[in-house]
Amino acid sequence: MTYQLRNVVIAVVLGLLAAVLTTVYVTNYRKSVQNGQQDVGVLVAKTNIPAGTSGAAIVSGHLLVQKTVPRTALVPGAISSPDQIARLVSTQEVMVGEQVTLSRFGGANELGVRAQLKGTLRAIQISADPNQILAGTLRTGDHVDIVANMNVDTGSSGSAKAYDRVVLRDLLVLRAPTPADTKSGDISSSQKSSVMFAVTDSQASKLLFIVTNSDAGSSPDGGWTLELRPVANAADSPENIESIDTVLLDGLSPAERARVIGGR
Secondary structure, eight states: OOHHHHHHHHHHHHHHHHHHHHHHHHHHHHHHHHHHHSEEEEEEESSOBOTTOBHHHHHHTTOEEEEEEEGGGOOTTBOSSGGGTTTOEESSOBOTTOBOBGGGEEOGGGTGGGGGOOTTEEEEEEEEOTTTTTTTTOOTTOEEEEEEEEEEEOSTTOOEEEEEEEEEEEEEEEEOOOGGGTTTSOOOTTSOEEEEEEEEHHHHHHHHHHHHHSOGGGOTTOSEEEEEOOSSSOOOOOOOOBOHHHHHHTTOOHHHHHHHHHTO
């Protein structure tokens, strides 16, 4: 083979190789463009979804709608099945028409106490004497009742009569007094601890009334206190109000009651 012929053959081979590579490139480019234009299914919000909404509530409430979008318009992390968020909770608000992405969801623990609030439930935190709120004993997740001592005017003379009763029952403790409140082991009436409850909106106003108006002079604990409910099978006695009369006279025989009343 002459030198000139060899150069021609090499040039032809290189030309063919370049043509093949160009064809492969163009084919792959066309495929990528077609894939980018391919429609894919995605779930979008049918209405605004507030932060703190459980995935189960979103699914059962039919708050998602299926939509088809070009692959190039697909938001990273967008979901295509409700099962992907069924066990999660929205940590950010999802706006109507927005593609639902996993980045807007997380575990219930990421929301803290907000994950436990729904409907009429509210979170309220109060500060009190450690003995009132069972500091050192109370734990987050416990349920408590509130007992209060109230003074009631008995006449125009301005005299008052004290009454005790269980005012609120079965309140969920969202946040118990922190360990720092009792780390010294010496619960002093001069220090304050705080506790957070889940209450309904109507219970919140009653709780505020108790804290504000209970007879603080009746005890060093401020006139109201918490009582811890059993973990399981808790029951409530019939409602009652205690006063000096019931405390002294309940359970006495008629003769004893007459002696007490007559001795006044």
